[in-house]
Amino acid sequence: MSDQQVYVPTPLEKARQDFVLGIKFLANGIAQQRVRDVYRHDVLPQAERRLGHAPTTRREVERDLARTTAFRSWAVLTHRSQGMMWDAIEATTRRVAPQAVSQLASLRTAPAKRGSLELDPALEIPTPISNTEIHRQPGGFVGSADPDDLVPGLRYIGASLIYAVGKGQAKAASDGRAHNLLSQLQARFPDFRPRRILDLGCGVGVHSQAIALAFPEAEYHGVDVAAGLLRFGHLIAEQRGLPIHFHQRDASRTGFEAASFDLVLSNILFHETNSARLPQILRECRRVLKPGGVMLHADVATQTSRLELDDQVMNDWQVRWNGEPFWTGYAERDMHKEMIAAGFAPEQCFTEYVTHGKSVGFVFGASV
Numbered sequence: 001m002s003d004q005q006v007y008v009p010t011p012l013e014k015a016r017q018d019f020v021l022g023i024k025f026l027a028n029g030i031a032q033q034r035v036r037d038v039y040r041h042d043v044l045p046q047a048e049r050r051l052g053h054a055p056t057t058r059r060e061v062e063r064d065l066a067r068t069t070a071f072r073s074w075a076v077l078t079h080r081s082q083g084m085m086w087d088a089i090e091a092t093t094r095r096v097a098p099q100a101v102s103q104l105a106s107l108r109t110a111p112a113k114r115g116s117l118e119l120d121p122a123l124e125i126p127t128p129i130s131n132t133e134i135h136r137q138p139g140g141f142v143g144s145a146d147p148d149d150l151v152p153g154l155r156y157i158g159a160s161l162i163y164a165v166g167k168g169q170a171k172a173a174s175d176g177r178a179h180n181l182l183s184q185l186q187a188r189f190p191d192f193r194p195r196r197i198l199d200l201g202c203g204v205g206v207h208s209q210a211i212a213l214a215f216p217e218a219e220y221h222g223v224d225v226a227a228g229l230l231r232f233g234h235l236i237a238e239q240r241g242l243p244i245h246f247h248q249r250d251a252s253r254t255g256f257e258a259a260s261f262d263l264v265l266s267n268i269l270f271h272e273t274n275s276a277r278l279p280q281i282l283r284e285c286r287r288v289l290k291p292g293g294v295m296l297h298a299d300v301a302t303q304t305s306r307l308e309l310d311d312q313v314m315n316d317w318q319v320r321w322n323g324e325p326f327w328t329g330y331a332e333r334d335m336h337k338e339m340i341a342a343g344f345a346p347e348q349c350f351t352e353y354v355t356h357g358k359s360v361g362f363v364f365g366a367s368v
């Protein structure tokens with residue numbers, strides 16, 4: 001059984017969710033492109049005349065761009081479609097949650113589990129992760145202390161099918177979510193067969209499942225602060241017979257022994273974590289890696305060094321209005337420098353923008 005079989009919209013729910021997906025495509029497609037066109041044809045030339053030189057920071061153009069009809073239309077579509085998305089997902093979530101809870105109850109008493117779930121109700125969850133509705137997900141990622149609370153995981157899966165797909169990641173809720181990580185490992189370290197893997201910010205672990213399948217001989221540990229995601233991740237991994245060990249721990253202080261993992265990885269963690277903790281997370285990666293080990297992270301390619309100012313303004317709007325508190329902090333970091341500061345040898349570090357289809361991803365990592 002897969003996650004798709006736990007979270008299955010009825011045809012009517014699916015029609016509503018597809019309608020929202022259509023609006024997401026409009027927001028992320030022609031509406032966003034219109035903002036870029038208006039920026040290039042109107043806002044940029046005006047800024048150049050006003051400043052006497054080409055603008056170099058988003059602050060020099062954001063006021064004027066944010067006042068255009070194109071920007072306002074994009075902002076309304078983006079904000080409204082996000083709210084509609086959560087409303088549409090909620091119908092399915094509420095309907096399937098009791099069934100998911102009874103599946104989890106059966107799992108608790110099942111004699112032979114392949115993996116495990118270790119929760120720590122005393123874990124101090126850093127703000128703003130603990131008190132922010134990331135992506136404006138109702139209740140946030142963390143959820144409640146109720147041992148049956150699977151709702152954050154159900155909502156997260158529901159959103160993968162709309163939010164991520166609406167951004168061009170068609171395989172966001174299936175094994176394809178691990179594509180970037182697996183293809184990078186294959187290309188950079190073709191003979192590497194890790195025996196022990198640590199996955200930071202694993203969430204519901206959809207990508208973890210694909211990586212665990214690719215390295216069946218490895219012991220796989222996933223870490224996340226959000227109990228509601230981990231419970232659901234544990235349920236769907238066990239339903240698929242995959243031996244993944246989920247732990248509610250902080251990626252910046254995992255508590256695992258030094259030099260105990262061959263591979264430390266993450267998928268879209270760094271743009272979703274408190275950017276002040278980012279150096280600590282990288283130091284933790286260095287600490288837990290064995291000699292000869294590999295660190296590999298896949299994330300979004302929103303670095304300010306790469307984006308035009310109009311895209312920077314749109315991303316910063318998402319920070320303030322659309323539940324993306326960490327985007328700007330992440331986008332302004334130089335990951336190559338951060339990895340060196342965390343103790344990785346400069347010649348062993350890599351950063352790369354990877355294109356697949358129309359979307360561009362960012363990968364960074366190092367070997368030790």
Ligand SMILES: C[S@@+](CC[C@H](N)C(=O)[O-])C[C@H]1O[C@@H](n2cnc3c(N)ncnc32)[C@H](O)[C@@H]1O
Nearest residue numbers: 141201202203224225226250251267269272273
């Ligand atoms: C965008 S989600 C990605 C989840 C999963 N990796 C995926 O690809 O679907 C980011 C995850 O990082 C987790 N997270 C953020 N900061 C963390 C931290 N300091 N320690 C552990 N997990 C963290 C969040 O709870 C969330 O589950």
